Amino acid sequence: MSRDEAFLQITGVAKDYLASDAGAPLSILRDVHLQVRRGEVLSIVGPSGSGKSTLLNLLGTLDRPDRGTLMLDGQDLSQLDERELARTRNRSIGFVFQFHYLLPHLTVLENVLVPSLASEDARARSGAPERAERLLKRVGLDHRLDHRPGQLSGGERQRAAVVRALINQPKLVLADEPTGALDQKSARELGSLLRELNREEGITLILVTHSLELARGMGRVFELMDGTLVESK
């Protein structure tokens, strides 16, 4: 794979955190390198505290690296200001968190449509309701459109969160322990759903998980060890 083909390229990324008692900074990511192709699925595993979520936050532009560069679809994310980063997040990145983070006061459909509200693309916004209903039907939630999150099961909430991540047709979906709060059956179903959606929608999917079973079904698997990313063979 040549460098030119890379959809996402991480080069020498490092991230430190200051300790709460003003002691020496804690180095979470030291020297991370990664190249991801468009439409690829990969998973990142590692023990707790290894920096998986930190790496995902950096990929999702929710945080900035202390060192190194992040290129998304040829764009250097470190060069973007907060406004452009927000736009990039809205257009190009979808998030699925361990907890669904659906807004409790909105219906399932409304929750799914929330990212469209932030979109500056009027055309995308106008087609969003139709797409949302289609995707929700696709994930088996067409009978839950007007339900609030509190009325759904854990698996249903997480499926709704997946649809919300896809509503703006992002190029990259980042999933942070998406099955962490689900039972085994629901976790398995969600894993399948993510793979199917990857195929159907052509999105690039990066998944952070503890679950080796889930990771193995996701193409390349990387392990985060001592602040660096190592591909598991």
Added chain:
Amino acid sequence: MAAMAPKPMPTLLGMLRSSLRFHARSHLGVVLGAAVGSAALVGAFLVGDSVRESLKERARERLGPIAYAMSTGDRLFGRAVKDRLYHVLKVQPDPRPAVGTYQVIEANEVGLPPNALLTTGGSNLFAVAIGETNRMLTIAPALQLPATVGRADGAARANAVRLWGVDEAFQKMGGPSAISQLGPEDVLLNEALAEHLQAKPGDTVLVRVRKPSALATDAPIAPKEGDAVAARLKVAGVVGGRELGSLRLTSGAGAIFNAFVPIASLQRRVEIGDKINTLLASSLDLRVYHRSAWSDWRSRLSKLPGNLGRFVDDAPREHRARMPDAETLEQLRRAFAVSVNLDDLDWQVRSVPSQDLVEWRTSRIFLDQAVTDAALKAPPSGFISDWSVTHRPYGVLTYLANLIRAGAHAAPYSMVTAVDPVRLAGLPADLGDDEICVNQWLADDLQVKVGDSVEVSYFLPESGADLREGTNRFRIRAILPMSGPTFDRTLMPEFPGLSKAETTRDWDPGFPLVHKIREKDDQYWKDHRGTPKAFVTLAAGQRLWANRFGGLTAVRFPYAKPADGSDTSWLRMGEVMKALQTLASGPVPRDPSGRAGGLPDQLGALALDQLGFRFDPIGTQAMRGATSGQDFGGLFIGFSFFLVIAALLLVALLFQFGLEQRLTEIGTLLAMGFRPSTVRRLWFGEGVVLAVIGSTVGIVGGWYYAKALIWALTNLWSDAIAKTSLGFHATPVSVLIGWFSAIAIASATIWLALRRQFRRPARDLLAGEIEGPRNSGRSRGWWVGTVAGLLALALVVFALRKQDQANAPVFFGAGSLFLIAGLAFTAGWLGQLRTRRGRFETWDLAVRGTARRRSRSLSTAALLACGTFLVASIGAFRMDAERDAWLRSSGTGGFALIGETALPVSRDPDTDAGLEAFGLGRGDVEGVAFLPFRVRPGDDASCLNLNRAQRPEILGVDPERLVSRGAFTFAQLAKGLSVTNGWQALSPDDPRSTEGSAVREFPAIGDAASIQWALGKKIGDALELTDERGRPFRLRLVGGTANSILQGKLVIAEEVFKELFPGESGYRFFLIDAPKARSTEVSATLGRAFQDVGMELTPAARRLAQFQAVQNTYLSTFQVLGGLGLLIGSAGLGVVVLRNVLERRGELALLNAVGFRQRNLARLVLAEHAALLGAGLGIGLASAALAILPSILSAPGDLPWRSLGLTVIGMLVLGLATTWWATRASMRGSLLSALRGE
């Protein structure tokens, strides 16, 4: 089946609505907090409305339809002036109030007929009228005199009574309907007086009233005795406020005592003929209506600026509009000028045919200098058109010399005339100012010849009733014959008690005759009456005898006798009378209601105003006083300050808690690409909606809160408003202002709460982290605490080293700094606790728990500390009038009693003669000393008067007598004064008095609080006023006494007072020194002795306490409302406890699971929050103790320890109870369920 249309896109507004609905229950607290804040603000504004509207009601009740008044005191004029005014003004009496006040603009501005009037309301033309036939004005003549009224049995007496002689015109103006039925022996009392005397219809009261005198009692050679008359009158009825029972021309605090009698009977009793001293006038109203021709003017009217050309009403109908003050006053002034005659002015013109002259004189003896100057300085052709230049008028001043002595020979009681020697034939034209001409009789009597010296002794004209003598030496220039122009008995003015006496034995002057009157003196009197025995130059005479009442006793108008020797004296007399009339009136048009032209000539312009014949717009002044007085709205916003702050902190806390529960929502939206500003606006919008809802609910609360405060002000705190009756009033504007303010500050609070959360990164928010690790607060806390603490310490050390322990503001400042230091150290300590290592015990869990949510803990402690500080320290500002009351430096000035008389006392009672006049000897009043003040009545400028004083009462005193006593303490003196005692700044020769200003300026001293609050001024400012003659002058406020009995008055030097207000005779205000142990006895003695002048005696400490009650009551109000704030603060503490426990329910459950008993855990939580409570109260109390250190050091026994102690214990108990309740509520049920995630 057709496919269903996709659902529409949600919107941000829709999200906001859903969120509000979904979180409604958790928003309830925020709404309630905003409602409390709004209630406090709206309520405060409504209190302002209520006080303002009530004062306006009182003013309307006090004056009824009376809009203008002329009150001339002792200067009387004929009652017929009223009828002449009606005639001249062409008005009909009709006291009904005008519908509104409209601006009348000149019709000819737009080319309308010259007699057309346009009335406008705001920028809209209101109506057009043609003609002058619809002018309405009611005028009521009155004779008002100071009086005392007592019960016939002597059981009660009121000293400061205004006795009104009124007629049917007063009744038409809304006065008592019983006036027309009153008999000559009847009197009507107003409600306050009847209540004070416990008098009812049918009772007999004893009324004592001072006779008005053409001659001021202070004038030289004026009678000092026998100026009061008494009468037994039957109470015919009691007059309520609706019938002008509370009529008073100035605003003031306290009860108004009025009595009404028929004007004719009062005039008879005081022997003044048909004279009056007051004219009351309603507004000059115009009845205006459209005319058919007015449509022709439409195009012309459209040329007027703004919307003036827009007619609001095309239908022909009648409107009644009030003329503006300025125009009405000008018309009244012009009309009065042509309505008075020479008799009204006490001017007499007589012919002296033997001298070929006409003489102008007055029964007041001295002609006012303003008019004599005008008459003498005017070009003859301007005054009397055909008067010969060679016969210009000249002035004469004749005065009584008590003794003319030459060596061993002396002649008693001789008239001496001062005149320009050039103008009186027979005198050497070059008579020097140190020379005198004596007639042959006197030369023989004194056995003197030309060149000898004589000594002339006379009463100093400004010594008033004290009758101090002055002496001047003259050299005899000529001996005058006992005939010719210089031997003229008409030169003597009509001295009362002298001029009509046939022999010297009939003399009844106003002074003791101490020099022996010999047989030959009596014979001279019999033969030649008061023919002057000596002449000096006018300059010399005026230097000795000119005074504030005037510098001439006559102006003479010589004329050339026709060649045919015919007597033209009657013609010349008519010319002089006409000229004097012009002098008084000015050559005004005969029809003063004419709208064209102004006063063309300086002569007429000056005369009447300068003589005190001036209408004042008392209606407007009263309304201005009512609306510009103390702003109770602002005052109660101040009082409710802590309540509002507490409510806002509660809003902030509750909103913050709601926000913290929804941090992941914010994080999610940010992660989905929403811009932080959009998300912040979304949340802020939610907060604003809550603020609007809360503030709207608060309007209802504010309505009842204001009603409660008005009730408290009239019942519990009535001292603060001098027992003024208040009613509840609300204006939409105030409600709206309160509502908007509440929304604005609640929204701002919410914005601040939001701002902090939105500074945090989305990853933290997604992680649900409530407070991120921050270290800066700790170090900043120590740093701020150290600086503030050192500053507080420095202030205290500075004040103690300067022995300035009475400087309350310095200590209050130190206390405030200490409070800041305490809270800053607490912030630092909380920061340290979070990272503390080492010791770990069970109770450490509690203490360190407080550090988990540092800002939350700090807010709670700060709220409690501030509340405790304010409530505890403010109590120490209470004032005790009795404390040190005998010290000269105290607010009483060390004086034991204050005496106020209804009638003026002409002799200084601090002299033996003054005491004797009241039948007292030194032995009767041993150890008693008087400090007399002259009084120019005016608005009460004390804090007891809620109206803004427009014309404050002015006192005149000899400053040296205050300097020598070292009385009172000055809170502040004007910058640049080089005086060792503040009273020295009153000295009239202070260069400030005249320096560089066309308007005369004099120094004045008042009570610092009165200057600030009642007058709305500060030291160094000047008050623009007019003197008795209508001339403007300025009082520069050079000093303010601290919390003194001089509240409500401005003090100026007596010399200045006499110059400004020569008609205010005698003394009416006294500060009296008396031995502390005998002050009650002295009060009784003086009360009896000064009964005839109606002396009201008040212990100085009691008067001071009345003034201080206002401030003390305000402090109580502040404390009560501050206490309410603390209640909310305690509620805030409870909410914090609830929130903390709910957040940590899992942790507590774990502790429960590992073996801690639930009861112990409750204690742990209680201890944790009790620590916060303790910190808040401790810091607040320690700071308060520092703030009140002066009181603790100076008089620890005087501190209100009990109330302070109760307040602190109350706060502690309340705080603990709230914490205990909140702990119990939050830990109810099984904690272990939390572990199971239930």
